[in-house]
Amino acid sequence: MHDAVLLNETVAAVLGVKSLPKAARLQAGGIYVDATFGRGGHSRLLLSHLADDAKLTVFDKDPTAIAVAHELAATDSRVQVIHDSFATLTGSLNALGIAKVDGLMADLGISSPQIDDGTRGFSFMRDGVVDMRMDTTRGQSVGQWLEQVDDETLANVLYEFGEERHSRRIARAIKQMDSYESTLELAEVIKVAHPNWQRGKHPATQSFQAMRIFINNELGDVDSFLAQSIEMLKTGGQLAVISFHSLEDRRIKQFLQRHSKGQYPEDENLPMPPKRPRYFSKPRRIGPSKTEIADNPRARSAWLRAATRSDVIVSTN
Numbered sequence: 212m213h214d215a216v217l218l219n220e221t222v223a224a225v226l227g228v229k230s231l232p233k234a235a236r237l238q239a240g241g242i243y244v245d246a247t248f249g250r251g252g253h254s255r256l257l258l259s260h261l262a263d264d265a266k267l268t269v270f271d272k273d274p275t276a277i278a279v280a281h282e283l284a285a286t287d288s289r290v291q292v293i294h295d296s297f298a299t300l301t302g303s304l305n306a307l308g309i310a311k312v313d314g315l316m317a318d319l320g321i322s323s324p325q326i327d328d329g330t331r332g333f334s335f336m337r338d339g340v341v342d343m344r345m346d347t348t349r350g351q352s353v354g355q356w357l358e359q360v361d362d363e364t365l366a367n368v369l370y371e372f373g374e375e376r377h378s379r380r381i382a383r384a385i386k387q388m389d390s391y392e393s394t395l396e397l398a399e400v401i402k403v404a405h406p407n408w409q410r411g412k413h414p415a416t417q418s419f420q421a422m423r424i425f426i427n428n429e430l431g432d433v434d435s436f437l438a439q440s441i442e443m444l445k446t447g448g449q450l451a452v453i454s455f456h457s458l459e460d461r462r463i464k465q466f467l468q469r470h471s472k473g474q475y476p477e478d479e480n481l482p483m484p485p486k487r488p489r490y491f492s493k494p495r496r497i498g499p500s501k502t503e504i505a506d507n508p509r510a511r512s513a514w515l516r517a518a519t520r521s522d523v524i525v526s527t528n
């Protein structure tokens with residue numbers, strides 16, 4: 212199972228309300244997207260507040276998540292399912308005849324069932340082949356990539372996506388392995404190569420995170436999704452994104468800051484146009500409560516950032 216993080220806060224944000232009513236259901240109309248269905252925790256609560264004629268389109272890269280989404284769609288005709296990356300947002304929605312949406316949410320990263328299933332290769336605590344793909348139907352596994360990558364490129368990935376300061380020596384040790392058939396062996400090699408262990412944190416944590424982010428193009432997908440949210444959200448529509456590490460959170464924060472302040476264009480060397488759009492309202496940041504962290508330790512690093520799509524034009528002069 213997967214305990215949905217910041218559940219009420221995120222669904223309230225997508226629906227554009229401060230908090231969800233306790234006793235009543237909202238019956239909101241419109242078209243909504245859950246870009247990361249997982250096991251559908253957020254989708255199910257969102258559906259319970261949607262009117263009968265509302266629509267919810269869900270995305271996931273993972274075939275096991277998509278199987279669960281199809282089960283839900285079979286019992287709820289408001290649900291449409293897309294097995295693809297949320298980086299295909301505009302094209303996938305347009306193909307369903309959807310040009311604009313009222314609310315867009317994403318709960319980034321991996322789900323508990325993905326980590327708990329050792330055969331997926333995400334965990335350094337459970338044995339399995341070194342795969343780590345979210346979408347097991349396409350692309351290269353981490354093991355296949357490790358077979359052919361050179362030491363320097365591997366070290367750069369560990370540094371860039373895992374902020375691993377000992378990336379070079381870890382990369383050299385990984386490249387000396389005979390095969391990448393076992394996540395526990397890989398974790399052990401990283402552990403031995405790692406010069407200092409922080410208490411309470413497995414020395415392979417950052418390296419595993421880095422390889423997973425790289426092989427799934429996680430940051431590139433997030434950038435693409437955010438950029439497309441401008442086009443896909445109606446004026447007054449809501450964007451809500453949960454992230455679990457600073458590499459992602461920084462991107463979301465900077466994107467929303469840029470587009471809520473009307474700082475445009477991105478390249479400072481280009482001349483400033485006389486009128487600049489503010490595509491989003493002032494963003495909000497919401498973290499988990501102490502109770503949620505106590506109930507679900509996965510929530511401790513989560514941040515929800517949310518904003519309303521606006522079409523205010525500011526004059527540069």
Ligand SMILES: C[S@@+](CC[C@H](N)C(=O)[O-])C[C@H]1O[C@@H](n2cnc3c(N)ncnc32)[C@H](O)[C@@H]1O
Nearest residue numbers: 215247249250251252253271272273296297318
């Ligand atoms: C944290 S879980 C979401 C959990 C979900 N909110 C729930 O309540 O069950 C993240 C999910 O997003 C999916 N995912 C990650 N990156 C994706 C992407 N670029 N496109 C589509 N799905 C993605 C993962 O496969 C995983 O199932």
